[in-house]
Amino acid sequence: MTNSTDPLTLVLVGPMAAGKTSVGRRVARRLGVPFIDTDKRIVAAHGQIPVIFAEHGEGHFRELERLAVADALAEGGVISLGGGAVTDAGTRALLGAHPVVFLTVSPEAVADRIRGAGRPLLESEDPLERWTSIFEARRDWYEEVATATFDTSRRPMQKIADEIVTWRREQR
Numbered sequence: 136m137t138n139s140t141d142p143l144t145l146v147l148v149g150p151m152a153a154g155k156t157s158v159g160r161r162v163a164r165r166l167g168v169p170f171i172d173t174d175k176r177i178v179a180a181h182g183q184i185p186v187i188f189a190e191h192g193e194g195h196f197r198e199l200e201r202l203a204v205a206d207a208l209a210e211g212g213v214i215s216l217g218g219g220a221v222t223d224a225g226t227r228a229l230l231g232a233h234p235v236v237f238l239t240v241s242p243e244a245v246a247d248r249i250r251g252a253g254r255p256l257l258e259s260e261d262p263l264e265r266w267t268s269i270f271e272a273r274r275d276w277y278e279e280v281a282t283a284t285f286d287t288s289r290r291p292m293q294k295i296a297d298e299i300v301t302w303r304r305e306q307r
């Protein structure tokens with residue numbers, strides 16, 4: 136059984152729409168370990184994220200997220216976090232013991248990816264401007280927790296996933 140001592144556990148962090156879920160799923164498949172998306176876990180247990188934000192506030196969401204991250208790390212595998220998970224000091228502390236990949240992406244590349252609903256923090260007249268200022272505000276936290284950084288702006292997700300798999304195997 137996989138657990139937190141599994142040498143192939145890794146965590147993906149980065150701004151909204153950086154590709155954490157699509158890259159994470161591919162990395163997990165290649166490594167042969169489970170894939171866990173903490174946003175999906177929260178939705179399954181507590182309902183839609185915009186509703187959680189509206190009814191209970193962002194602070195409550197961050198608590199649910201911290202618990203989801205702790206559970207995921209205890210299980211092990213490739214774990215994809217929501218973009219704002221690093222804003223919580225408790226969540227950052229949990230990440231300290233694990234390899235963490237920071238996925239970066241340029242505003243130009245992300246523009247098409249952030250259309251549509253489901254991200255309460257991007258509900259604004261200019262979602263790309265919001266995305267950029269949120270990313271800049273969080274950049275130091277991403278860098279603080281990161282063990283390695285990969286950019287997803289241009290290359291196919293599979294190629295990025297392959298590079299992360301190679302990097303992760305070198306860490307063993």
Ligand code: S3P
Pocket residue numbers: 149150151152155174184216217218219220253254255256
């Ligand atoms: C958030 C990012 C979302 C989700 C929630 C809050 C954020 O996840 O956790 O809407 O604060 O950046 P994605 O990064 O998968 O969009």
